[in-house]
Amino acid sequence: xxxxxxxxxxxxxxxxxxxxxxxxxxxxxxxxxxxxxxxxxxxxxxxxxxxxxxxxxxxxxxxxxxxxxxxxxxxxxxxxxxxxxxxxxxxxxxxxxxxxxxxxxxxxxxxxxxxxxxxxxxxxxxxxxxxxxxxxxxxxxxxxxxxxxxxxxxxxxxxxxxxxxxxxxxxxxxxxxxxxxxxxxxxxxxxxxxxxxxxxxxxxxxxxxxxxxxxxxxxxxxxxxxxxxxxxxxxxxxxxxxxxxxxxxxxxxxxxxxxxxxxxxxxxxxxxxxxxxxxxxxxxxxxxxxxxxxxxxxxxxxxxxxxxxxxxxxxxx
Amino acid sequence: xxxxxxxxxxxxxxxxxxxxxxxxxxxxxxxxxxxxxxxxxxxxxxxxxxxxxxxxxxxxxxxxxxxxxxxxxxxxxxxxxxxxxxxxxxxxxxxxxxxxxxxxxxxxxxxxxxxxxxxxxxxxxxxxxxxxxxxxxxxxxxxxxxxxxxxxxxxxxxxxxxxxxxxxxxxxxxxxxxxxxxxxxxxxxxxxxxxxxxxxxxxxxxxxxxxxxxxxxxxxxxxxxxxxxxxxxxxxxxxxxxxxxxxxxxxxxxxxxxxxxxxxxxxxxxxxxxxxxxxxxxxxxxxxxxxxxxxxxxxxxxxxxxxxxxxxxxxxxxxxxxxxxxxxxxxxxxxxxxxxxxxxxxxxxxxxxxxxxxxxxxxxxxxxxxxxxxxxxxxxxxxxxxxxxxxxxxxxxxxxxxxxxxxxxxxxxxxxxxxxxxxxxxxxxxxxx
Numbered sequence: 154x155x156x157x158x159x160x161x162x163x164x165x166x167x168x169x170x171x172x173x174x175x176x177x178x179x180x181x182x183x184x185x186x187x188x189x190x191x192x193x194x195x196x197x198x199x200x201x202x203x204x205x206x207x208x209x210x211x212x213x214x215x216x217x218x219x220x221x222x223x224x225x226x227x228x229x230x231x232x233x234x235x236x237x238x239x240x241x242x243x244x245x246x247x248x249x250x251x252x253x254x255x256x257x258x259x260x261x262x263x264x265x266x267x268x269x270x271x272x273x274x275x276x277x278x279x280x281x282x283x284x285x286x287x288x289x290x291x292x293x294x295x296x297x298x299x300x301x302x303x304x305x306x307x308x309x310x311x312x313x314x315x316x317x318x319x320x321x322x323x324x325x326x327x328x329x330x331x332x333x334x335x336x337x338x339x340x341x342x343x344x345x346x347x348x349x350x351x352x353x354x355x356x357x358x359x360x361x362x363x364x365x366x367x368x369x370x371x372x373x374x375x376x377x378x379x380x381x382x383x384x385x386x387x388x389x390x391x392x393x394x395x396x397x398x399x400x401x402x403x404x405x406x407x408x409x410x411x412x413x414x415x416x417x418x419x420x421x422x423x424x425x426x427x428x429x430x431x432x433x434x435x436x437x438x439x440x441x442x443x444x445x446x447x448x449x450x451x452x453x454x455x456x457x458x459x460x461x462x463x464x465x466x467x468x469x470x
Numbered sequence: 471x472x473x474x475x476x477x478x479x480x481x482x483x484x485x486x487x488x489x490x491x492x493x494x495x496x497x498x499x500x501x502x503x504x505x506x507x508x509x510x511x512x513x514x515x516x517x518x519x520x521x522x523x524x525x526x527x528x529x530x531x532x533x534x535x536x537x538x539x540x541x542x543x544x545x546x547x548x549x550x551x552x553x554x555x556x557x558x559x560x561x562x563x564x565x566x567x568x569x570x571x572x573x574x575x576x577x578x579x580x581x582x583x584x585x586x587x588x589x590x591x592x593x594x595x596x597x598x599x600x601x602x603x604x605x606x607x608x609x610x611x612x613x614x615x616x617x618x619x620x621x622x623x624x625x626x627x628x629x630x631x632x633x634x635x636x637x638x639x640x641x642x643x644x645x646x647x648x649x650x651x652x653x654x655x656x657x658x659x660x661x662x663x664x665x666x667x668x669x670x671x672x673x674x675x676x677x678x679x680x681x682x683x684x685x686x687x688x689x690x691x692x693x694x695x696x697x698x699x700x701x702x703x704x705x706x707x708x709x710x711x712x713x714x715x716x717x718x719x720x721x722x723x724x725x726x727x728x729x730x731x732x733x734x735x736x737x738x739x740x741x742x743x744x745x746x747x748x749x750x751x752x753x754x755x756x757x758x759x760x761x762x763x764x765x766x767x768x769x770x771x772x773x774x775x776x777x778x779x780x781x782x783x784x785x786x787x788x789x790x791x792x793x794x795x796x797x798x799x800x801x802x803x804x805x806x807x808x809x810x811x812x813x814x815x816x817x818x819x820x821x822x823x824x825x826x827x828x829x830x831x832x833x834x835x836x837x838x839x840x841x842x843x844x845x846x847x848x849x850x851x852x853x854x855x856x857x858x859x860x861x862x863x864x865x866x867x868x869x870x871x872x873x874x875x876x877x878x879x880x881x882x883x884x885x886x887x888x889x890x891x892x893x894x895x896x897x898x899x900x901x902x903x
Contacts, residue, residue: 304550334837385837
């Protein structure tokens, strides 16, 4: 019953993604009220070489929740790399040390490793998330959002979506449904040495995709196809990397997912996406059609075929 | 786990940490005694007399494993994980036996079964029983249901459509390799001693199909070597191992099988761990399968065994139908009638497995995992590493937690190795009453 949504602007890097995601989440809030979260990408691909698994030569931030004495969680962020070196293994060692020290602290739950991504999540509604993290003011090229109703793990800020991984920076997923063979997939990935920080089944998607990208030279389509082949159960998820966003449904199409297109101010007389004015074309995806309607993404409405990842790339023409 | 259970565990732990006295009774037994004695009634396992608990010494070979499969249930599908309907959605039961060793090899050296069953028995059926089984398997294959048969006797390929795994017993260094014809689709070789590995390598050079090794109770010691030598999987006959009546179990150092008195789920757990460990070490050469035979005789147990880690099941029920017809019917049934019964039995079993897998919310038989199982029995939790009902932990995890609390509360100083020893002795996983 979770709600998911995503917006991708193909060519512009300063789009009010946070504001749009908040609207889309609010329109689907009836589906789930336990927790909410967004991951917003502000990516300048030319300055970063385009390789999402390369942590060298840029600022990489590690985000984590820390539990205080009252049992409340606070989202923290630590900058770990700010060097311009392109080959140094010292950076990787530094990151490993930091991860190990954080992991050994039982009051810390690591959430993400990011370079061009801002990931915030917490218990509460979309409006609560905005009041805490000012998501309405967040701009970028694309982003994903999630509304959670807990079914398989506790209602805590760290179990909220989006989920990410520390295997490589800038991967985020939001998920509606259940990965029934989660234990088996997780066991395999843990045997391969990948860390998991929560007990939520959705985390396995992020780790699996990252593993596939590392194995197959950043082939995102292959990664999603492989996940569909291996994963069981009813699910729809949206996965975002700095260069792509995909909506993926299980082989039987057991969970909903719709995609729509807004041609922008030049091609649309119905300016209801962002209060009017000039704005670029964008793709939007969500669980419910109402969310697309709210941002005016009502052209080329489609429901992706079960088991066939529908992927959109940044800077496509 | 209720207060009484916790009480018994804590009491045992306290005794051990202070006195170092090892446990000699199963935890299940002691808890039952406690529950019954505290209510003043006589139980099947003991009674209270003059404020002392008197234990009834039941047959120690049978006590532990009575209906242990029945104490294990699988978590059904639910709201967030709806069931699949096998009449509408495809439930995959396909099972690959064999590892592709070459990148460009599509299916040259693997056998793909449509049901994860290999018809397997200690003895080959003879005469009309064999013929009936042969007819049934051919008919199943014609209808798109491929099964495998493990048999000591070879049957020419032009007479059969199903996959035949020829069983070769007593594989050791003096084995007459020249007598082998390699006309079957796969081989099941019985491990005898270290010389078996050498022979396996020679056979591997000549035979390209899947080779499964039927192992003895020491499989964890040599599983790596077998898989490295070219074996495609392990076949574990749990009946042989848990009853320890076989020559292989007794001949090795004259010791009793380490699985004597244990349950099949313990055998599955350990064999799976051996294969997983191998797969972890040799990432490029993974894909070895585990076939469990014995003590699995219905669809429910097949699903539970798969959840615990079995890839395929050595299934003897069809064989028994064939043999039983011959013995008990006085040959009143024709071969074709017996074949019809076997055929229908397999069809029914396939439908049941599909239904069960779908009802658990899976579309693939091989996606089942032990996290889908729950048990009401501490013994089953211990033997199969299964989560106890009403908790999210196995018995072992609960004991470890209580143990940690205990040594903190009592300020007992204990070395980690000593702690491990105590935990192992507390968690007696075979009744030694």
